[in-house]
Amino acid sequence: MATPDYFISCDWGTSNFRLRVVETATLIIVAEHKTDCGIKSLYEKFLKQRDKEQTQFFVDYLKTQILLLPKKYQNYIIIAAGMASSNIGLFELNYADFPLNTNGKNLIWKHLVFNNNSEVLLISGAKTNFGMMRGEEVQAVGLEQQLNPYKKGILLLPGTHSKHLTYDNGIYTHLKNYMTGELFEVLSKKSILANSVNLNYSTLIITSFLEGVQLGLKGQLSASLFSIRAKDLLQTSTKEENFYFLSGLLIGDEISYLKNNEENIFLVAPDPVFSLYKIALQQIITQDQLILFNDKTLENALLIGQKKILLQYEN
Template sequence: MQFLSCDWGTSNFRLRLVESKTKEILKEVIIPEGISSVYSRWKQSLLPDSERVSFYKQVLSKAILSLGQLEVTPIPLILSGMASSSIGLLELPYMKFPFNLNAKQLKFANLEPDEDFEHPIFIISGACTEEDIMRGEEVMLMGCANVPKKDGVYIFPGTHSKHVIVQNAKATEFKTYITGELFNLLIKKSIISNSVESGVDRSSFIQGVQDSGSADLLHQIFAIRSKDILKGKDPVQNYQYLSGLLIGTELRKLDFSLFPIYVVSENPLLCLYAAALSEIDGTVEIKLMSSDQALINGHLNFLNELSLVPVS
């Protein structure tokens, strides 16, 4: 059997057709139809609230059509990420921390097929503590639950990086770091935007990680601009130094007595976080995991609990 796996983030939309038995991605479409832009169009449309779900379904329909002809229809569509947020298709309440790493714990809503949309939709909600929120990472965490040793710290790098602590096979707490968003704002809209350029320079990245341990962060960020003007510092080196400085600052907040540390992402972030962790503490046990595979595993685990596909 097949299913549609959708990660609908704030800025991006990723849809995959997945074979449930093999977990193979058969087809994939990635489009810049993030929840934020769709919500803006929805507000501008001035349509009544009663038509909001239909408006968002139109985006889903176009994305499914772009996959090409599906061999079997209808098949279930699983949505996680910002689809369940206040700016999403349907706002759902958060699942509360702590929780067991079992897909039965997930909160969700089910939209039955209709004449305009033939696929049953399952929208998975996020998770929260008293002080922090996440949408999407909880599904990936469920997809990591089959690792031999579940306990440790799970890091989900990204726009809003998450550090989730798992003890006794239970997610107990987490913190969010605005690392990715701050990096993007600095390289695109700040005074240092003309002093940086995307590129690879490992030594500059590592230097940034090292300086994060003792540097005055706000001063060091501005120093990138001043070094460019006064010394003609290479913009690629500046770019990688800033990346190391911010990632290093984030990771130094970790309790390194809680290990192993699982980094759940894709390259280049996967390698950057691993390199930064090794630089900060060379003794820490680091395990790297694919966020793409974790998401598919999480969606499949959810479907298995609903008895929609055979348990693999």
């Protein structure tokens, strides 16, 4: 099959939905549309109705959103990554097994054609015996050209559920999951600590953050959590200082196993998360070991990964 001039990149996460029309040769984005109707909220709407089965319900939403793109691009193939291939998404696909090749060959994908001749190439997640991911595997495939010059290292993709991938000469061999982002959400909004923390990323309070990082690095996460409430009640710390202390505590705990690591660490994330992880990592590894990539790199990685998988499919 001939490679199309354009493709529609669909990034369908738990909380957000985004379509981008991408010129295949250059990866230039020529049109974009996004909503806050992620997989979770759309699945909840599906459960409240009886008229349509799950795939049709999700397909109908996808088709209505495609119609909001410029008309001349609406019939190009859709490359869907993220939670769309989960059991609460458009169509469930099994996880591909590690090791994961950076050409995308051993990912699982499914070609779906709908009654208006719309085509979707749906991409699976990937798993090990101890971890799994959906969406980040496409980013990882797209990051190959950035990591290849360094040969080996550990790729950190922070988020609600952070992923650490071991990279070895074009292959991702291992995966670790950390619930850092979700733990922060639960502790800061739904636990007894909620009234002691003011969620505010506007001004970094470095001393409080580093205090938390050092305790997290020492394995003192659980033993230090209640001190946040005590600091608030005794007025020895502000709620903003507690915010950064909790952030540092959780991030320090996540990266503590890297203290004696001698390999390269690749950090790829958007701000403000990028800056926090950078500061925390600088406490335990040398400047030469820490390889930094910003949010633009991450954005491009998804498109590069989707293009690689499209070319595998077309061939």
